[in-house]
Amino acid sequence: MLTAKLTSMWRSRYEICNADxxxxxWDGKSWTSGGDFVLDGRTYKIRANGWGTKYSMTDDRETVVAEAERVGRKQWRVHAGGRTFEFVRDSIWRGGDEQLMDGETVVGRIRRTSTWRGDVAADLPGLPVPVQIFVLGVVITNWNNQAAAAG
Known part of the structure; x- marks a missing residue:
């Protein structure tokens, strides 16, 4: 399981931890949707279209590693490594948590662990670690965009 701890109240910067x-x-962009991170010496860039509904992640060779579509909808998808991963937004009463689905079965979840601090936990079995961080970054960016639109 990955956890993301907000490191600054002024920027969308999170430390991504695996087993502490x-x-x-994750270094989110202030004026655009997306962000960057470095994992095992490789730099990954995440960028969104103008509406923030499609995201792509490229590695340091500019190769597309993963793509997300229909972000912000109740149901959305991630394509990576020749596979498609389906996500469904949980009930509004659960703070907009996201569920990783396998058919009708929930197999993973992204949830806020601290509303005040903005910390997040992601349990996404079956996804490679860079793709897990991509999904986590997309969800954090989407939550931040929704909060900015509401405020």
Whole structure:
């Protein structure tokens, strides 16, 4: 399971941990949707279209590693490594948590662990670690965009 701890109240910067070890730092963009992170010496860039509904992640060779579509909808998808991963937004009463689905079965979840601090936990079995961080970054960015639109 990955956890993301907000490191600054002024920026969208999160330490991404796996078993309490920092493995990456998500550095969200202030004026655009997306962000960057470095994992195992490789730089990944995440960028969105103008509406923030489609995201792509490229590695340091500019190769597309993962893509997300229909972000912000109740149901959305991630394509990576020749596979498609389906996500469904949980009930509004659960703070907009996201569920990783296998058919009708929930197999993973992204949830806020601290509303005040903005910390997040992601349990996404079956996804490679860079793709887990991509999904985590997309969800954090989407939550931040929704909060900015509401405020």
């Amino acid at each position: 070890t920092v493995i990456a730092v």
